[in-house]
Amino acid sequence: MSNFFHTKIEFLKGIGPMRAELLQKELNMYTYGDLIQHYPFRYLDRTQFYKIAELDETMPYVQVRGRVRGKQLLGEGRKQRLAATLVDEAGDEMELVWFKGVKWMEKSLKNHTDYIVFGKPTEFNGKFNMAHPELEELAEEKQTTSFLQPVYNTTEKLKNHRIDSKVISKYIESLLKIAALHIQETLSLDLIDHYRLTDKRSALQNIHFPESVEKYNAAKFRLKFEELFYIQLRLLRQKVVRRADLAGQIFKQVPTVTEFYKNHLTFDLTGAQKRVIKEIHKDLTSGKQMNRLLQGDVGSGKTIVAFITMLIAADNGAQSVLMAPTEILADQHYTGLKEFADRLGIKIGKLTGSSKTKERRELHEQLRSGEMKMIVGTHALLEDVVQFHNLGLCIVDEQHRFGVEQRSKLWRKNPRIIPHVLVMTATPIPRTLAMTLYGDLDVSVIDEMPAGRKEIVTVHRFDSHRLRVFQFVRDQIKLGRQIYIVYPLIEESEQMENYKDLMDGYESVRRAFPEYQVSMVHGKLKAQDKDYEMQRFVRHETQIMVATTVIEVGVNVPNASVMIIESAERFGLSQLHQLRGRVGRGAEQSYCILMTGYKLSKDSKTRLETMVRTNNGFEIADIDLKLRGPGDLMGTQQSGVLDLLISDLAKDAPILQEARAAAQNILQEDPQLEHAEHQNIRRHIQSLSANTVNWSRIS
Ligand code: ADP
Ligand code: MG
Numbered sequence: 001m002s003n004f005f006h007t008k009i010e011f012l013k014g015i016g017p018m019r020a021e022l023l024q025k026e027l028n029m030y031t032y033g034d035l036i037q038h039y040p041f042r043y044l045d046r047t048q049f050y051k052i053a054e055l056d057e058t059m060p061y062v063q064v065r066g067r068v069r070g071k072q073l074l075g076e077g078r079k080q081r082l083a084a085t086l087v088d089e090a091g092d093e094m095e096l097v098w099f100k101g102v103k104w105m106e107k108s109l110k111n112h113t114d115y116i117v118f119g120k121p122t123e124f125n126g127k128f129n130m131a132h133p134e135l136e137e138l139a140e141e142k143q144t145t146s147f148l149q150p151v152y153n154t155t156e157k158l159k160n161h162r163i164d165s166k167v168i169s170k171y172i173e174s175l176l177k178i179a180a181l182h183i184q185e186t187l188s189l190d191l192i193d194h195y196r197l198t199d200k201r202s203a204l205q206n207i208h209f210p211e212s213v214e215k216y217n218a219a220k221f222r223l224k225f226e227e228l229f230y231i232q233l234r235l236l237r238q239k240v241v242r243r244a245d246l247a248g249q250i251f252k253q254v255p256t257v258t259e260f261y262k263n264h265l266t267f268d269l270t271g272a273q274k275r276v277i278k279e280i281h282k283d284l285t286s287g288k289q290m291n292r293l294l295q296g297d298v299g300s301g302k303t304i305v306a307f308i309t310m311l312i313a314a315d316n317g318a319q320s321v322l323m324a325p326t327e328i329l330a331d332q333h334y335t336g337l338k339e340f341a342d343r344l345g346i347k348i349g350k351l352t353g354s355s356k357t358k359e360r361r362e363l364h365e366q367l368r369s370g371e372m373k374m375i376v377g378t379h380a381l382l383e384d385v386v387q388f389h390n391l392g393l394c395i396v397d398e399q400h401r402f403g404v405e406q407r408s409k410l411w412r413k414n415p416r417i418i419p420h421v422l423v424m425t426a427t428p429i430p431r432t433l434a435m436t437l438y439g440d441l442d443v444s445v446i447d448e449m450p451a452g453r454k455e456i457v458t459v460h461r462f463d464s465h466r467l468r469v470f471q472f473v474r475d476q477i478k479l480g481r482q483i484y485i486v487y488p489l490i491e492e493s494e495q496m497e498n499y500k501d502l503m504d505g506y507e508s509v510r511r512a513f514p515e516y517q518v519s520m521v522h523g524k525l526k527a528q529d530k531d532y533e534m535q536r537f538v539r540h541e542t543q544i545m546v547a548t549t550v551i552e553v554g555v556n557v558p559n560a561s562v563m564i565i566e567s568a569e570r571f572g573l574s575q576l577h578q579l580r581g582r583v584g585r586g587a588e589q590s591y592c593i594l595m596t597g598y599k600l601s602k603d604s605k606t607r608l609e610t611m612v613r614t615n616n617g618f619e620i621a622d623i624d625l626k627l628r629g630p631g632d633l634m635g636t637q638q639s640g641v642l643d644l645l646i647s648d649l650a651k652d653a654p655i656l657q658e659a660r661a662a663a664q665n666i667l668q669e670d671p672q673l674e675h676a677e678h679q680n681i682r683r684h685i686q687s688l689s690a691n692t693v694n695w696s697r698i699s
Helices: 016-027 032-036 102-108 138-143 156-160 165-182 189-194 200-208 213-245 255-264 271-284 302-315 327-344 357-369 404-411 431-437 463-478 496-512 527-538 573-580 602-613 617-628 630-634 653-669 676-692
Strands: 042-045 062-074 081-087 093-098 114-119 121-124 127-131 134-137 148-151 291-296 319-323 348-351 374-377 391-397 420-425 442-446 457-462 482-486 518-521 544-547 560-565 591-596
Touching (some): 016 156, 062 093, 081 102, 148 165, 165 200, 189 676, 200 213, 213 676, 255 302, 255 327, 271 442, 302 391, 319 327, 327 348, 327 527, 457 463, 463 482, 518 527, 560 573, 573 591, 573 617, 602 617
Parallel strands (some): 093 127, 291 420, 482 544, 518 544
Antiparallel strands (some): 062 081, 062 114, 081 093, 121 127
């Protein structure tokens, strides 16, 4: 946007320095550009009203028309609240309540006046009420020409200073009047043509004050497309730049890989595994450093892909590291890979926090000399004393537990040429998110399960049915199977008292199954003890494993066929799916039983229903994203990318795909954006980056 949009908002008629300062503080709104991009978060639809008699607690938000009859202040001091009665045309009543800004509401709410109220209905003692509803006097209705009236985000503080949604709407209305001539097109005419987009000016006008449903939809689509297009363009350009910069070792030789395929691999790789290995192999022979994310649902067979990749490195005289987030998992990887490596005559080692000093010294030596080709371990691998002869490949399993910083420590272990990187995750990041967050990583997906797996049967049972569930457990154990019982524990670092559920559970399981052996594993155990308990279960010395989520990641006990999750409503959807993935790894039919009490929130119900309905990790990740929102899913690290003004990654996947394709085409054709038809885009990128050093913000 041109300089006009860098004008400070205090210069807009009606704002002034004082309000400008408030808007800055509360909404981060500095310039005309910020104001015009303060899009409504929803609209009041004049055509949709509910009668109080029709209300129902499951409704998220409703609009009700009625008259305020009586209002009163209740309680004292900080507990003070304002209650008012709203009566609709049919004569039904509901209560409106305020806990904050009580004094001001008390003054401004007019008795015996018709209002439109908007909020979430809640039922209490058989009567509906609405806390902090938005209010609008019915008489004002006629002022607006727009069929959908915008509703803007504000804060309590702004409202206390009379800057409510209405007032913001007035600011934007007057800004749009003077801005018209300054609004420049930010997309190329080609794009506008090809995707039949509405122009920028009309989009801004109609996103705030829709003239019709069609124009509103067109505006929304155009602005979402634009937003996602520029994010993708930025990510893709970064990728091009990074690619050009980093060279990688070339791994052309594959004699041992061939031998392994021929003589040692006991099963056929799935089509997806083969495809992914091809993708990786292509990277490793390209002369550029590989930076690849490997996604595959639990049990899809990522480990073997990792091993083959490590073999390729070994075949070319390079060493490789496989780093796991927990000791248990490192052990398991080590045990699994060592079996193959031994047969192939390749030296493999393990380094974890509990490796003995003498062992360590030996390992360090063998890594420095290059004698040891593969090393599996935990964070212990990151220590500076761990040096390599020629580290050529770093594989990180379950990447969400590693920080970027820790990873970069690994990369630096080869001072001559940066190692290839493969990040493996079983958290199926929805494609939309992966594309947005990892635009700079290449993504491979194993989207096919090894043949012969039986779908895990998942059921939801209430606590009151525990006896029957335990009988089922007994039957399964009699068939020779093993059982997991998992208890929720939010933070592994927390106090012992939080283990009460687990301990109580353990006791009751022991009492219920005196004839069987029970293991217990949790985060407070010393690594050795954890390992001991885990190994007892792996060796089938115990039939039941009582655990917290420490078993969530990667552990492989093919004979375990039942996963019972206690207080399942307290787990997130992705976590439930991860836990379920601990069973169903053998040939037997497996079961996942979700135990809960009767009292369940709506989201909990959705999570449980989803688990019962599907085993598809990607579908589950999508629903998880919808329930939790993207910020929550990925932590704060990438939140900058996700500061979206109008798009919703959970819903706008199709637009994102189009926008990404468009960005790819343009960069392919014109990487430097030099063509005449791309000048709009070039100018907009410049203005976007100028905005990050926004002079009006500094002064
Ligand atoms: P994850 O992707 O969860 O890490 P694993 O690599 O642990 O999965 O694989 C799960 C199990 O499936 C292992 O026992 C592994 O040996 C087996 N497996 C992997 N690939 C295949 C295949 N193509 N056919 C049959 N079994 C396979
Ligand atoms: Mg794994």
